[in-house]
Amino acid sequence: MPTLKPVVRGNGVVKGEVVKMGPISFLGDLNPDTGEIQGVRISGKILALPYVRGSTVGPYVLWHVASKGLAPLAIVAERTDLMLITAAVLANVPLFQGRLDENCVEIDLSTGRYERCG
Protein backbone atom coordinates (compact mmCIF):
# COMPACT_ATOMS: atom_id res chain seq x y z
CA MET A 1 0.00 0.00 0.00
CA PRO A 2 1.45 3.43 -0.93
CA THR A 3 2.36 5.71 1.97
CA LEU A 4 2.60 9.46 2.42
CA LYS A 5 5.02 10.82 5.02
CA PRO A 6 3.02 12.02 8.02
CA VAL A 7 4.10 15.51 9.08
CA VAL A 8 1.22 16.40 11.40
CA ARG A 9 -0.53 13.17 12.32
CA GLY A 10 -4.24 12.67 12.91
CA ASN A 11 -6.39 9.77 14.04
CA GLY A 12 -8.57 7.32 12.16
CA VAL A 13 -9.15 6.69 8.49
CA VAL A 14 -10.84 9.12 6.12
CA LYS A 15 -12.06 8.75 2.58
CA GLY A 16 -12.40 11.75 0.34
CA GLU A 17 -12.17 13.38 -3.03
CA VAL A 18 -8.72 14.82 -3.81
CA VAL A 19 -8.75 18.50 -4.80
CA LYS A 20 -5.54 19.36 -6.67
CA MET A 21 -4.27 22.92 -6.68
CA GLY A 22 -1.14 24.85 -7.70
CA PRO A 23 0.81 26.74 -5.03
CA ILE A 24 -1.59 28.83 -2.92
CA SER A 25 -1.41 31.54 -0.30
CA PHE A 26 -3.91 30.94 2.50
CA LEU A 27 -4.23 34.71 2.85
CA GLY A 28 -5.87 35.83 -0.35
CA ASP A 29 -6.62 32.47 -2.00
CA LEU A 30 -8.63 30.71 0.74
CA ASN A 31 -12.01 32.32 1.36
CA PRO A 32 -12.26 32.43 5.18
CA ASP A 33 -16.05 32.39 5.19
CA THR A 34 -16.80 29.68 2.64
CA GLY A 35 -13.69 27.49 2.82
CA GLU A 36 -13.31 27.73 -0.95
CA ILE A 37 -10.13 28.18 -2.97
CA GLN A 38 -10.73 29.82 -6.34
CA GLY A 39 -14.39 28.87 -6.03
CA VAL A 40 -13.67 25.20 -5.22
CA ARG A 41 -14.83 23.81 -1.89
CA ILE A 42 -12.10 22.09 0.11
CA SER A 43 -14.09 21.21 3.22
CA GLY A 44 -14.52 17.48 3.68
CA LYS A 45 -11.98 16.85 0.91
CA ILE A 46 -8.27 16.13 0.69
CA LEU A 47 -6.30 19.15 -0.47
CA ALA A 48 -3.22 18.32 -2.59
CA LEU A 49 -0.75 21.02 -3.58
CA PRO A 50 2.96 21.49 -4.30
CA TYR A 51 3.58 24.03 -1.50
CA VAL A 52 2.14 27.16 0.09
CA ARG A 53 3.47 30.69 -0.26
CA GLY A 54 2.64 34.20 0.85
CA SER A 55 1.95 36.02 4.08
CA THR A 56 2.94 34.45 7.36
CA VAL A 57 -0.48 35.34 8.81
CA GLY A 58 -1.87 32.62 6.50
CA PRO A 59 -2.25 30.07 9.34
CA TYR A 60 -4.95 32.27 10.93
CA VAL A 61 -7.08 31.93 7.80
CA LEU A 62 -6.99 28.12 7.86
CA TRP A 63 -7.68 28.20 11.63
CA HIS A 64 -10.74 30.36 11.00
CA VAL A 65 -12.02 28.05 8.27
CA ALA A 66 -11.52 25.07 10.60
CA SER A 67 -13.31 26.78 13.50
CA LYS A 68 -16.34 27.10 11.20
CA GLY A 69 -16.19 23.37 10.48
CA LEU A 70 -15.09 23.91 6.89
CA ALA A 71 -11.55 22.50 7.04
CA PRO A 72 -10.27 19.90 4.59
CA LEU A 73 -9.94 16.31 5.90
CA ALA A 74 -6.18 16.42 5.26
CA ILE A 75 -3.56 18.34 3.32
CA VAL A 76 -0.95 16.63 1.14
CA ALA A 77 1.96 18.83 -0.01
CA GLU A 78 5.07 18.02 -2.02
CA ARG A 79 7.04 20.51 0.10
CA THR A 80 6.19 21.51 3.64
CA ASP A 81 7.55 24.47 5.59
CA LEU A 82 7.08 26.15 8.96
CA MET A 83 4.11 28.15 7.74
CA LEU A 84 2.16 25.21 6.34
CA ILE A 85 2.96 23.13 9.43
CA THR A 86 1.89 25.96 11.75
CA ALA A 87 -1.34 26.29 9.77
CA ALA A 88 -2.03 22.54 9.99
CA VAL A 89 -1.38 22.45 13.75
CA LEU A 90 -3.51 25.53 14.45
CA ALA A 91 -6.38 24.24 12.34
CA ASN A 92 -5.95 20.65 13.54
CA VAL A 93 -5.74 19.35 9.98
CA PRO A 94 -3.50 16.30 9.38
CA LEU A 95 -0.64 17.11 7.01
CA PHE A 96 1.35 14.74 4.80
CA GLN A 97 4.33 15.16 2.56
CA GLY A 98 4.08 13.59 -0.86
CA ARG A 99 2.13 13.70 -4.06
CA LEU A 100 -1.31 12.35 -4.87
CA ASP A 101 -2.37 11.64 -8.44
CA GLU A 102 -5.57 9.77 -7.54
CA ASN A 103 -8.92 11.56 -7.60
CA CYS A 104 -10.24 9.87 -4.47
CA VAL A 105 -8.33 8.14 -1.69
CA GLU A 106 -8.79 6.53 1.69
CA ILE A 107 -5.97 7.61 4.06
CA ASP A 108 -4.95 6.35 7.49
CA LEU A 109 -4.33 9.68 9.22
CA SER A 110 -1.78 8.34 11.68
CA THR A 111 0.43 6.35 9.27
CA GLY A 112 -0.14 8.04 5.91
CA ARG A 113 -0.97 4.76 4.22
CA TYR A 114 -3.57 5.19 1.53
CA GLU A 115 -5.40 3.46 -1.26
CA ARG A 116 -7.54 4.55 -4.12
CA CYS A 117 -11.26 4.65 -3.33
CA GLY A 118 -12.87 1.29 -4.06
Next chain:
Amino acid sequence: MRGREYAVEAVRKIADAVSEGEVVEVETAHVSGVSYLTLGEYGVRFIEQLAEWGAKVSVFTTSNPAGIDLTSILGASPEFAAGQRRVISSFIKMGISPISTCAPYEFIKTRPRTMHAWAESNAITYINTFRDAWSDKNPGPLALLAAVAGFAPRTEMYRLEGRRPTALVKARLELDALRAGLLGAYIGESLGSGIPYVIGPAFVSEEARREFAAALSTFSSIIFAVIEGATPNWELYNRLADVRDKLDVSEADLSRYLSEAGEPDAVYIGCPHLDAEMLLRIIEMVRGRGPAKKPIYISTSPGVYEAVRAIAEELRERNIYIFAGSCLVVSPYTRRFKTIATDSLKSIYYIPRLHGVRAVPCETLKCIDYAYS
Protein backbone atom coordinates in the same frame (compact mmCIF):
# COMPACT_ATOMS: atom_id res chain seq x y z
CA MET B 1 -4.13 27.64 32.46
CA ARG B 2 -5.75 26.66 29.22
CA GLY B 3 -3.92 29.30 27.14
CA ARG B 4 -0.46 28.17 28.18
CA GLU B 5 -1.30 24.49 27.77
CA TYR B 6 -2.61 25.17 24.29
CA ALA B 7 0.54 27.08 23.29
CA VAL B 8 2.91 24.47 24.75
CA GLU B 9 1.08 21.67 22.98
CA ALA B 10 0.96 23.53 19.65
CA VAL B 11 4.67 24.41 19.69
CA ARG B 12 5.53 20.81 20.60
CA LYS B 13 3.39 19.50 17.75
CA ILE B 14 5.11 21.85 15.32
CA ALA B 15 8.48 20.76 16.73
CA ASP B 16 7.48 17.11 16.16
CA ALA B 17 7.03 17.96 12.49
CA VAL B 18 10.12 20.12 11.93
CA SER B 19 12.80 19.27 14.50
CA GLU B 20 12.10 15.74 15.70
CA GLY B 21 10.43 17.16 18.76
CA GLU B 22 13.44 19.23 19.86
CA VAL B 23 12.73 22.71 21.17
CA VAL B 24 14.97 25.59 22.15
CA GLU B 25 14.37 27.98 25.04
CA VAL B 26 14.26 31.57 23.84
CA GLU B 27 15.21 34.84 25.55
CA THR B 28 12.79 37.08 23.66
CA ALA B 29 10.00 36.92 21.10
CA HIS B 30 8.72 39.39 18.53
CA VAL B 31 5.25 38.97 17.06
CA SER B 32 4.24 39.97 13.52
CA GLY B 33 0.75 40.06 12.05
CA VAL B 34 -0.42 42.98 14.17
CA SER B 35 -2.13 45.33 11.73
CA TYR B 36 -5.86 44.72 11.37
CA LEU B 37 -5.20 45.07 7.63
CA THR B 38 -3.06 41.94 7.39
CA LEU B 39 -4.59 40.00 10.30
CA GLY B 40 -8.21 40.39 9.30
CA GLU B 41 -11.09 39.32 11.49
CA TYR B 42 -9.91 35.67 11.68
CA GLY B 43 -6.47 36.60 13.01
CA VAL B 44 -7.98 38.90 15.63
CA ARG B 45 -10.31 36.14 16.83
CA PHE B 46 -7.44 33.72 17.29
CA ILE B 47 -5.45 36.26 19.32
CA GLU B 48 -8.53 37.17 21.38
CA GLN B 49 -9.25 33.55 22.13
CA LEU B 50 -5.69 32.95 23.30
CA ALA B 51 -5.93 36.01 25.58
CA GLU B 52 -9.33 34.92 26.90
CA TRP B 53 -7.85 31.54 27.75
CA GLY B 54 -5.44 33.35 30.06
CA ALA B 55 -2.29 32.92 27.96
CA LYS B 56 0.61 35.09 29.18
CA VAL B 57 3.98 35.47 27.50
CA SER B 58 6.83 33.85 29.40
CA VAL B 59 9.64 35.89 27.78
CA PHE B 60 10.00 39.57 26.92
CA THR B 61 7.87 39.98 23.80
CA THR B 62 7.46 42.92 21.44
CA SER B 63 5.02 43.52 18.59
CA ASN B 64 5.20 44.72 14.99
CA PRO B 65 3.66 47.93 13.58
CA ALA B 66 -0.11 48.28 13.79
CA GLY B 67 -2.41 49.76 11.14
CA ILE B 68 -2.80 53.08 12.98
CA ASP B 69 0.05 55.07 14.47
CA LEU B 70 0.26 56.25 18.08
CA THR B 71 -0.73 59.86 17.32
CA SER B 72 -3.39 58.94 14.73
CA ILE B 73 -1.71 60.78 11.88
CA LEU B 74 -2.65 57.80 9.74
CA GLY B 75 -6.40 57.95 10.23
CA ALA B 76 -8.59 54.91 9.54
CA SER B 77 -12.30 54.07 9.56
CA PRO B 78 -14.02 53.53 12.96
CA GLU B 79 -14.43 49.82 12.12
CA PHE B 80 -10.72 49.47 11.37
CA ALA B 81 -9.82 51.36 14.54
CA ALA B 82 -12.08 49.09 16.60
CA GLY B 83 -10.49 45.97 15.09
CA GLN B 84 -7.01 47.33 15.73
CA ARG B 85 -7.90 48.13 19.36
CA ARG B 86 -9.01 44.53 19.92
CA VAL B 87 -5.59 43.27 18.80
CA ILE B 88 -3.65 45.68 21.00
CA SER B 89 -5.79 45.07 24.10
CA SER B 90 -5.40 41.29 23.71
CA PHE B 91 -1.64 41.78 23.44
CA ILE B 92 -1.60 43.84 26.62
CA LYS B 93 -3.69 41.16 28.37
CA MET B 94 -1.06 38.58 27.41
CA GLY B 95 1.80 40.76 28.63
CA ILE B 96 3.18 41.68 25.18
CA SER B 97 4.84 45.11 25.01
CA PRO B 98 2.67 46.83 22.39
CA ILE B 99 5.66 48.75 21.15
CA SER B 100 4.54 48.40 17.52
CA THR B 101 7.89 48.60 15.81
CA CYS B 102 9.54 46.50 13.11
CA ALA B 103 12.97 47.45 14.52
CA PRO B 104 12.83 45.96 18.03
CA TYR B 105 16.59 45.32 17.74
CA GLU B 106 17.02 49.04 18.34
CA PHE B 107 16.40 48.60 22.06
CA ILE B 108 16.70 44.85 22.65
CA LYS B 109 20.36 43.98 22.86
CA THR B 110 20.27 40.52 21.33
CA ARG B 111 23.75 39.19 22.14
CA PRO B 112 25.67 36.78 19.87
CA ARG B 113 24.65 33.13 20.23
CA THR B 114 21.44 33.86 22.11
CA MET B 115 18.12 32.35 20.97
CA HIS B 116 15.02 34.29 19.95
CA ALA B 117 11.60 33.47 18.53
CA TRP B 118 11.03 36.38 16.21
CA ALA B 119 8.67 36.93 13.32
CA GLU B 120 9.08 39.91 10.90
CA SER B 121 11.70 39.06 8.33
CA ASN B 122 13.73 42.31 8.46
CA ALA B 123 14.17 42.04 12.23
CA ILE B 124 15.14 38.35 12.10
CA THR B 125 17.63 39.03 9.31
CA TYR B 126 19.07 42.03 11.14
CA ILE B 127 19.82 40.14 14.38
CA ASN B 128 21.12 37.06 12.57
CA THR B 129 23.34 39.11 10.25
CA PHE B 130 24.60 41.99 12.37
CA ARG B 131 24.57 40.37 15.82
CA ASP B 132 24.79 36.63 15.20
CA ALA B 133 21.77 36.34 17.51
CA TRP B 134 19.79 33.33 16.38
CA SER B 135 16.23 33.29 15.14
CA ASP B 136 14.40 31.35 12.45
CA LYS B 137 11.69 32.97 10.34
CA ASN B 138 8.83 32.05 12.60
CA PRO B 139 5.38 32.72 11.16
CA GLY B 140 3.49 35.36 13.19
CA PRO B 141 1.26 32.83 14.99
CA LEU B 142 4.21 30.58 15.84
CA ALA B 143 6.19 33.48 17.35
CA LEU B 144 3.12 34.27 19.47
CA LEU B 145 2.72 30.67 20.66
CA ALA B 146 6.48 30.39 21.31
CA ALA B 147 6.34 33.61 23.36
CA VAL B 148 3.70 32.01 25.59
CA ALA B 149 5.44 28.61 25.73
CA GLY B 150 8.91 30.13 26.25
CA PHE B 151 10.44 27.88 23.60
CA ALA B 152 10.43 27.38 19.84
CA PRO B 153 10.99 24.36 17.58
CA ARG B 154 14.75 23.85 17.29
CA THR B 155 14.99 24.18 13.53
CA GLU B 156 18.25 24.39 11.55
CA MET B 157 18.72 28.12 12.21
CA TYR B 158 19.09 27.28 15.92
CA ARG B 159 22.02 24.92 15.25
CA LEU B 160 25.52 26.00 14.26
CA GLU B 161 25.67 23.41 11.47
CA GLY B 162 22.43 24.83 10.04
CA ARG B 163 24.04 28.27 9.81
CA ARG B 164 26.88 27.28 7.46
CA PRO B 165 27.28 29.79 4.60
CA THR B 166 26.30 28.22 1.28
CA ALA B 167 27.22 30.97 -1.18
CA LEU B 168 30.18 33.28 -1.67
CA VAL B 169 29.23 36.81 -2.69
CA LYS B 170 31.74 39.49 -3.64
CA ALA B 171 30.32 42.99 -3.37
CA ARG B 172 32.99 45.62 -2.85
CA LEU B 173 30.56 48.50 -2.70
CA GLU B 174 29.90 51.51 -0.55
CA LEU B 175 26.27 51.45 0.45
CA ASP B 176 23.91 54.16 1.61
CA ALA B 177 20.35 53.11 2.53
CA LEU B 178 18.99 52.86 -1.03
CA ARG B 179 22.05 51.06 -2.39
CA ALA B 180 22.10 48.68 0.58
CA GLY B 181 18.49 47.80 -0.24
CA LEU B 182 19.40 47.33 -3.90
CA LEU B 183 22.22 44.98 -2.91
CA GLY B 184 19.92 43.00 -0.60
CA ALA B 185 17.32 42.67 -3.35
CA TYR B 186 19.93 41.65 -5.93
CA ILE B 187 21.53 38.99 -3.72
CA GLY B 188 18.07 37.77 -2.68
CA GLU B 189 16.76 37.42 -6.22
CA SER B 190 19.99 35.89 -7.52
CA LEU B 191 20.34 33.22 -4.82
CA GLY B 192 16.74 32.72 -3.70
CA SER B 193 17.69 30.77 -0.59
CA GLY B 194 20.69 29.65 1.47
CA ILE B 195 23.18 31.65 3.52
CA PRO B 196 25.44 34.10 1.66
CA TYR B 197 28.95 34.90 2.91
CA VAL B 198 29.43 38.46 1.68
CA ILE B 199 32.84 40.05 1.14
CA GLY B 200 33.33 43.76 0.77
CA PRO B 201 30.16 45.74 1.48
CA ALA B 202 30.62 48.97 3.45
CA PHE B 203 27.38 50.09 5.06
CA VAL B 204 27.69 53.82 5.65
CA SER B 205 24.87 54.12 8.18
CA GLU B 206 22.59 52.22 10.54
CA GLU B 207 19.74 52.88 8.10
CA ALA B 208 21.79 51.11 5.40
CA ARG B 209 22.15 47.99 7.58
CA ARG B 210 18.40 47.95 8.21
CA GLU B 211 17.57 48.40 4.52
CA PHE B 212 19.94 45.60 3.52
CA ALA B 213 18.36 43.15 5.98
CA ALA B 214 14.84 44.13 4.94
CA ALA B 215 15.45 43.89 1.18
CA LEU B 216 17.40 40.62 1.36
CA SER B 217 14.58 38.89 3.22
CA THR B 218 11.81 40.49 1.15
CA PHE B 219 13.22 39.34 -2.18
CA SER B 220 14.14 35.79 -1.07
CA SER B 221 13.74 33.28 1.73
CA ILE B 222 17.22 34.22 3.02
CA ILE B 223 17.24 35.38 6.66
CA PHE B 224 20.96 35.28 7.48
CA ALA B 225 24.00 36.66 5.69
CA VAL B 226 27.52 36.60 7.07
CA ILE B 227 29.21 39.94 6.35
CA GLU B 228 32.97 39.48 6.43
CA GLY B 229 34.44 41.63 9.16
CA ALA B 230 31.03 42.77 10.47
CA THR B 231 28.99 39.74 11.57
CA PRO B 232 30.15 38.60 15.02
CA ASN B 233 31.96 35.23 14.70
CA TRP B 234 32.44 35.73 10.94
CA GLU B 235 35.82 33.93 11.05
CA LEU B 236 34.08 30.83 12.42
CA TYR B 237 31.46 30.99 9.66
CA ASN B 238 34.26 31.43 7.13
CA ARG B 239 35.73 28.10 8.29
CA LEU B 240 32.34 26.37 8.30
CA ALA B 241 31.33 27.58 4.82
CA ASP B 242 30.23 24.94 2.34
CA VAL B 243 30.11 27.03 -0.81
CA ARG B 244 27.86 25.84 -3.63
CA ASP B 245 27.02 29.17 -5.29
CA LYS B 246 29.15 32.16 -6.25
CA LEU B 247 28.03 35.64 -7.10
CA ASP B 248 29.95 38.79 -8.04
CA VAL B 249 28.00 42.00 -7.68
CA SER B 250 29.10 45.07 -9.60
CA GLU B 251 27.98 48.68 -9.56
CA ALA B 252 25.82 48.07 -12.67
CA ASP B 253 23.88 45.20 -11.07
CA LEU B 254 22.42 47.54 -8.49
CA SER B 255 20.59 49.60 -11.09
CA ARG B 256 18.25 46.71 -11.97
CA TYR B 257 15.52 47.94 -9.64
CA LEU B 258 15.84 51.64 -10.37
CA SER B 259 13.07 53.27 -12.34
CA GLU B 260 12.05 56.78 -13.30
CA ALA B 261 10.53 58.53 -10.34
CA GLY B 262 7.63 59.96 -12.35
CA GLU B 263 5.49 62.31 -10.30
CA PRO B 264 5.32 61.06 -6.71
CA ASP B 265 2.55 62.62 -4.64
CA ALA B 266 4.13 61.63 -1.30
CA VAL B 267 7.51 60.69 0.13
CA TYR B 268 8.02 57.86 2.60
CA ILE B 269 11.10 57.12 4.70
CA GLY B 270 11.32 54.63 7.56
CA CYS B 271 10.74 51.06 6.42
CA PRO B 272 12.20 49.47 8.54
CA HIS B 273 11.54 52.11 11.19
CA LEU B 274 14.08 54.92 10.90
CA ASP B 275 16.95 55.18 13.40
CA ALA B 276 17.69 58.36 15.34
CA GLU B 277 20.81 59.30 13.39
CA MET B 278 19.18 59.54 9.96
CA LEU B 279 16.04 61.10 11.43
CA LEU B 280 18.14 63.89 12.94
CA ARG B 281 19.92 64.43 9.61
CA ILE B 282 16.58 64.77 7.86
CA ILE B 283 15.27 67.14 10.53
CA GLU B 284 18.35 69.28 10.13
CA MET B 285 17.82 69.33 6.38
CA VAL B 286 14.16 70.39 6.47
CA ARG B 287 14.11 72.76 9.42
CA GLY B 288 15.34 75.77 7.51
CA ARG B 289 12.90 75.24 4.66
CA GLY B 290 9.31 76.29 4.15
CA PRO B 291 6.46 73.81 3.92
CA ALA B 292 7.05 70.75 1.72
CA LYS B 293 4.96 70.78 -1.46
CA LYS B 294 4.28 67.07 -1.13
CA PRO B 295 3.77 65.36 2.23
CA ILE B 296 6.75 63.57 3.76
CA TYR B 297 5.94 60.58 5.99
CA ILE B 298 8.62 59.19 8.29
CA SER B 299 7.94 56.18 10.50
CA THR B 300 10.13 55.43 13.50
CA SER B 301 10.09 53.56 16.79
CA PRO B 302 8.25 54.98 19.85
CA GLY B 303 11.59 55.58 21.59
CA VAL B 304 13.01 57.71 18.80
CA TYR B 305 9.67 59.48 18.33
CA GLU B 306 9.54 60.43 22.00
CA ALA B 307 13.03 61.93 21.76
CA VAL B 308 12.00 64.26 18.90
CA ARG B 309 8.33 64.75 19.81
CA ALA B 310 8.43 68.56 20.08
CA ILE B 311 10.11 68.94 16.68
CA ALA B 312 7.81 66.33 15.15
CA GLU B 313 4.77 68.32 16.27
CA GLU B 314 6.24 71.53 14.87
CA LEU B 315 7.05 69.92 11.52
CA ARG B 316 3.48 68.72 10.97
CA GLU B 317 2.55 72.29 10.07
CA ARG B 318 5.13 72.08 7.31
CA ASN B 319 3.68 68.97 5.73
CA ILE B 320 6.19 66.61 7.37
CA TYR B 321 4.71 63.77 9.42
CA ILE B 322 6.98 61.85 11.76
CA PHE B 323 5.08 59.05 13.47
CA ALA B 324 5.55 55.86 15.48
CA GLY B 325 3.62 52.62 15.91
CA SER B 326 2.76 52.00 12.28
CA CYS B 327 4.14 52.22 8.75
CA LEU B 328 2.85 52.75 5.23
CA VAL B 329 3.22 49.06 4.38
CA VAL B 330 0.55 47.94 6.86
CA SER B 331 -1.68 51.02 7.09
CA PRO B 332 -4.77 51.42 4.88
CA TYR B 333 -3.98 55.17 4.86
CA THR B 334 -1.46 54.50 2.06
CA ARG B 335 -4.29 53.97 -0.43
CA ARG B 336 -4.96 57.69 -0.77
CA PHE B 337 -1.75 58.12 -2.79
CA LYS B 338 -0.96 57.32 -6.42
CA THR B 339 2.85 57.20 -6.37
CA ILE B 340 5.09 57.13 -3.32
CA ALA B 341 8.82 57.90 -3.52
CA THR B 342 10.86 55.94 -0.99
CA ASP B 343 14.38 54.74 -0.19
CA SER B 344 13.00 51.38 0.98
CA LEU B 345 13.13 48.36 -1.34
CA LYS B 346 10.79 46.48 1.00
CA SER B 347 8.19 49.24 0.52
CA ILE B 348 8.74 49.10 -3.23
CA TYR B 349 7.92 45.40 -3.11
CA TYR B 350 4.91 45.50 -0.76
CA ILE B 351 3.13 48.84 -1.29
CA PRO B 352 1.98 48.02 -4.87
CA ARG B 353 1.01 44.48 -3.83
CA LEU B 354 -0.89 45.39 -0.67
CA HIS B 355 -2.38 48.74 -1.69
CA GLY B 356 -2.27 49.02 -5.49
CA VAL B 357 -0.15 52.17 -5.11
CA ARG B 358 3.03 52.74 -7.15
CA ALA B 359 6.29 53.03 -5.24
CA VAL B 360 9.49 54.40 -6.79
CA PRO B 361 13.04 54.37 -5.45
CA CYS B 362 15.19 57.35 -4.51
CA GLU B 363 18.20 58.03 -2.29
CA THR B 364 17.12 59.10 1.20
CA LEU B 365 18.04 62.77 0.95
CA LYS B 366 16.96 63.00 -2.70
CA CYS B 367 13.56 61.59 -1.67
CA ILE B 368 13.28 64.52 0.72
CA ASP B 369 14.22 66.92 -2.09
CA TYR B 370 11.41 65.53 -4.28
CA ALA B 371 8.92 66.80 -1.74
CA TYR B 372 10.07 70.38 -2.32
CA SER B 373 10.08 70.32 -6.13
